Structure formats: C-alpha cells, structure tokens
Amino acid sequence: MKARAIIMAAGKGTRMKSRTPKVLHELCGRPMIEHVLDAVRGAGAEEIAAVVSEELRPAIEALGVRCIVQEPQNGTGHAMQLAMAVLSASNGQVLVASGDMPLVPASLLRDVTSARSASGAPAALVSARVPLPTNFGRIVRESGRVARIVENADASEIERAIDEVNTGIYCFDERALRYHLGRLKPDNKQGELYLTDCIASIVADKGSVEAVICGDSRLVMGVNNRVELAAARAVMQRRILDELMLSGVTVVDPSTTYVDAKVAAGNDTVVLPNTHLRGKTRIGAGCVIGPDSMLENAEVGDRAQIWYSIVRDSSIGAGVTVGPFAHIRMGAQVADDSRIGNFVELKKTIMGKGVKAHHLSYLGDAEIGAEANIGAGTITCNWDGKNKNKTKIGRKAFIGSNSSLVAPVTIGDEALTGAGSVVIRDVQAGERVAGNPAKPLKPKDK
Ligand code: UD1
Ligand code: CA
Numbered sequence: 001m002k003a004r005a006i007i008m009a010a011g012k013g014t015r016m017k018s019r020t021p022k023v024l025h026e027l028c029g030r031p032m033i034e035h036v037l038d039a040v041r042g043a044g045a046e047e048i049a050a051v052v053s054e055e056l057r058p059a060i061e062a063l064g065v066r067c068i069v070q071e072p073q074n075g076t077g078h079a080m081q082l083a084m085a086v087l088s089a090s091n092g093q094v095l096v097a098s099g100d101m102p103l104v105p106a107s108l109l110r111d112v113t114s115a116r117s118a119s120g121a122p123a124a125l126v127s128a129r130v131p132l133p134t135n136f137g138r139i140v141r142e143s144g145r146v147a148r149i150v151e152n153a154d155a156s157e158i159e160r161a162i163d164e165v166n167t168g169i170y171c172f173d174e175r176a177l178r179y180h181l182g183r184l185k186p187d188n189k190q191g192e193l194y195l196t197d198c199i200a201s202i203v204a205d206k207g208s209v210e211a212v213i214c215g216d217s218r219l220v221m222g223v224n225n226r227v228e229l230a231a232a233r234a235v236m237q238r239r240i241l242d243e244l245m246l247s248g249v250t251v252v253d254p255s256t257t258y259v260d261a262k263v264a265a266g267n268d269t270v271v272l273p274n275t276h277l278r279g280k281t282r283i284g285a286g287c288v289i290g291p292d293s294m295l296e297n298a299e300v301g302d303r304a305q306i307w308y309s310i311v312r313d314s315s316i317g318a319g320v321t322v323g324p325f326a327h328i329r330m331g332a333q334v335a336d337d338s339r340i341g342n343f344v345e346l347k348k349t350i351m352g353k354g355v356k357a358h359h360l361s362y363l364g365d366a367e368i369g370a371e372a373n374i375g376a377g378t379i380t381c382n383w384d385g386k387n388k389n390k391t392k393i394g395r396k397a398f399i400g401s402n403s404s405l406v407a408p409v410t411i412g413d414e415a416l417t418g419a420g421s422v423v424i425r426d427v428q429a430g431e432r433v434a435g436n437p438a439k440p441l442k443p444k445d446k
Contacts, residue, residue, distance in 0.1 A: 009099030029260025075192025369395030
C-alpha cells in the first residue's frame, strides 16, 4: 500500500470519565491504539505518525510511533492541520484513522486506499450503515454521490434519519488534503475544526469523494465511553476465540473464556470455562487448561494440565500437572512431568524433572533437583527479614512433611529430612536429618 498513515488520538476522551487517556484503555491485553497500529502496519503503511496530547506522548513514543503533539485539541481538522505542517510534503496519499477504533481490520484500510488511488478522486472514505439513533457523523449524498458529512450534534431532523455514517477512516490525495485543511472554519456547535468538512470543500471544488461501504458496522465501532469499550472487547474476544478454535483448540465455553490477542495454543488443547489466558502466554498441544485458571505470560509444554490455578511469568514443562489451587509466579520454571498440587506456591523456583510437590507448600527462590519429593507443608524460609536467600534441594531428595528449610541452605542429593524438621544447616548428599533444629539421625534411628 503506497500511503503514509496518520492516527488521530489527541482527543480528550471526556466520555470515558477517566484519568487514563482514552486510547490507552485496554482490551484483550493491549491498549486500544495498539490494535489500530497493528491494522495500519498490517495494511502496509509506508510511514506512521500519531497526533497525540502531551500526556499521551510518552506512551505512544514507547510504541515506536512518531508523535505530533496537539495542545489544545481543537478538533479533528486541527489535528490534521498540525500533522501535515510537521510532515514534509509529498505527492502521495494519506490514510487517516482514529486511535479509538480497535476493531478496524487492515483489509478495510487497504480497500479505502485502493479505492482512492484507482479512482484518482481527491478523497475516499469508509462509510457503514448502522442502527439509528447514533452519534456517528452522517454521510449526506446528492444524486447518489457523497456531498458532505454532518456531525450528529449539528444535524437536522432529516439528516439524523440517515443511516449511512462516517466511520472516520479516510484516504486523501496529499496535495488536496493540505489545500482543503487550509480552508476549514469552525462553523459548528463545538466551535472546532472538523476534518469531515474537507469533504464538502472537495465537492464544492468539483472533486468527487469515493465511499467504501463496510458491510459489518461492528468493525468500525468507535469507542467513546466504557459501554462501547465493553462492546468492542466482546467482539474482539469472540474474534480471538474463533481463530483459536479454528486453529485446533477446544474452547468449551467461549462466553466465559478470556484470551488476549497474542496468546497461542497447540492442537487439541482444551480450555475449560472461567479461564483467562493473558499477555504472551504460549501453550503447547494436548493440554487441559482450567476450569477457573489464570495464565499470564506463561509458557506451557505439551500435555500439561492446569486446573483451578494461577501461573504468571513462569514456564511449565511438558506433562506437568498443576493444581488445584496452585500459584506459580515470578520466573518459576517447572521441568517436564513434575506435579504441583493443592495449595502450592512457587516463586522464582527452578524445579527439575519429575519433582512431586503435592500439598500445601511455599517454595520460593529454590532450586530443586529432578525427582525430589517435597512433603506436605514444606516451606522454604527464604526471607530473613533483610534478604531473600536461596534453598537448594538435590535430586531424589526426600523432604519430610512440614519441613522448614531455613535459607540459605542446601540439601544434598538423595538426602532426607524427617517430618517436622527445621533445617538450619546444610545436609550432605545421602544424609538423614530430623528435629528442631534438624540433626543427623543416629544409626539406631535409621
Ligand atoms: C468523529 C467524526 C465523525 C465520525 C466518528 C467516527 C469528526 C468531526 N467527526 O466523531 O464524523 O462519525 O469520528 O468514529 O471528525 N482527535 C484528535 N484531536 C482533536 C479531536 C479528536 O486527535 O482535537 C482524535 C480523537 O482522539 C479520536 C479521533 O480524533 O481518536 C476522533 O475524535 P472523536 O472526538 O472521537 O470524534 P467523534 O465525535 O467520534
Ligand atoms: Ca470517536
């Protein structure tokens, strides 16, 4: 697509009634404007710039987008005037979209761009038919041709009955755009400069404006308040779930499954109800996830099962079972075939293959060797009031129920701690200790 793109996002978004700028409100794991950016990038825009408020600028620059600051915000026409003043002139075309339409597909942006270049018209826009009443600007046609756009607030009774609306997506010939922006006047209820007035200006100049009618008006839904945010989220959520299902994942109840935009899962994975898959979560094939689970930035290997549990910023190997009621967090890594059971918390713990921690444990800042057995109630006492300390548990070690491992401490390979041990010194490989404080068992005790 040969066009530069401008995303207008400086508006105050007053209808959100929020301290957060409107386009940073999140849906399906990303701020609204990132979905729009994806579409604009997906359409192949040559250069992207955003018109933003001073408040919004740092967040948008962090997304790698060139920002043009509009302060104060005096309407969409004013936003575009500022943008064009900053961008060096070219004789190409300019695609214009808003940061508040998160569902817009890249294909629609390409369509309006090719409609303009194919026709040679000074402008093309995307319109849609929507149920009335609506707050969208109306497309007024004369003899079937687009003549002007009238904002809902400025529309007459008869104009308000028009159900073809302006979606706010346009492609302009750049020279025509610069010229008509220069002629805008704030003759409207809000006293703002409306980009939409360029349309009548083009027509008055004997130019024509092409309309690409979008068949599915939900795709061009503008989000102006939190009711519309929830409606857009529902549409996007269903789109994400449909893609996941078509790629081979079973979603038992789409209405109670919440999956962010960038989540991936393998064939024959089953997602049970009330499950949230967030952030950069990646799940292998043949897993069972849920019910009632939350995975955020989780890596999960094939055939793992996670039920009634939370996994955040952590990885789970193949064939691992987690839950019910486990909490795995902060960079924990669980190797293949381990078992993390009821009420077990793992924080930053690196666990080897085939470890069993079935019941009621806190395992924080620990390294646990393959096939160790962690008895019910085992606690790594990692915090001494000043520092977080490490616990090392060797392979095939046997940690008796209710052991407290006071870190820093190392338990050797195949060592044993008796039930109720309070371990305050290192235990050698193969050694057996018990008691409070834990001491080596005498041969006769063995
Ligand atoms: C606008 C259109 C309307 C269309 C609707 C589609 C105008 C005058 N009206 O109305 O015809 O039906 O979009 O959703 O253009 N913005 C700025 N600077 C400003 C004002 C707005 O950057 O000074 C940005 C906003 O952040 C937003 C976009 O432009 O992303 C549209 O502004 P908004 O106030 O939402 O316009 P609508 O009333 O929805
Ligand atoms: Ca809007």
